[in-house]
């Protein structure tokens with residue numbers, strides 16, 4: 001099986017990020033490209049690492065952990081240095097998968113979408129003497145099928161969330177409803193930024209600097225509206241099976 005042209009795709013996505021940043025008078029270094037490798041095997045991740053990519057997104061903790069372990073095994077077999085990368089968990093985490101998510105040693109969890117999972121992850125980190133860096137996922141559209149806190153629910157829950165000693169909140173994340181026209185995502189990105197600005201005034205001691213928003217079809221719009229993390233899968237790795 002031949003791999004897609006991952007190095008070229010990454011180069012192209014990086015150029016598009018730099019152009020979008022320039023048009024928005026933003027520093028491209030303030031935007032982290034999270035390469036979403038879900039459903040693809042370790043070879044794809046390894047090819048992206050070889051092309052200089054460091055941040056990867058996975059949406060299922062078990063799949064992430066298996067992939068990391070296979071990467072370590074393959075590096076050992078080939079007498080290579082252990083791979084270095086930052087893992088971002090971007091999908092909903094079921095309570096019974098919290099320990100697996102924790103075992104992935106994520107650099108950032110983008111998808112804290114309810115108090116229960118926040119508490120579970122906090123307990124794991126407290127017991128381990130560690131902290132977890134997280135974003136709070138918001139369902140700004142109010143679409144019933146989407147994960148995430150509703151804006152009012154988040155306002156109500158925030159005092160409790162910010163009290164969890166081992167969770168370090170760094171901002172918000174959203175996934176707009178799917179629409180074949182990427183332009184329809186813009187109001188959702190604007191709504192997320194405005195909610196962030198509001199929360200930053202209300203809770204000035206928390207870091208609200210990060211906004212995780214934008215995927216393959218709409219990351220340029222997200223950058224124009226303030227994204228600091230774009231989660232890009234198919235534009236780098238090709239279509240998913």
Ligand SMILES: *Cc1c(COP(=O)(O)O)cnc(C)c1O
Pocket residue numbers: 036038059090091175214215216217231232233234235
């Ligand atoms: C799969 C996924 C992405 C990447 O989607 P593409 O359209 O392939 O870029 C981004 N964010 C989340 C939460 C995902 O699950």
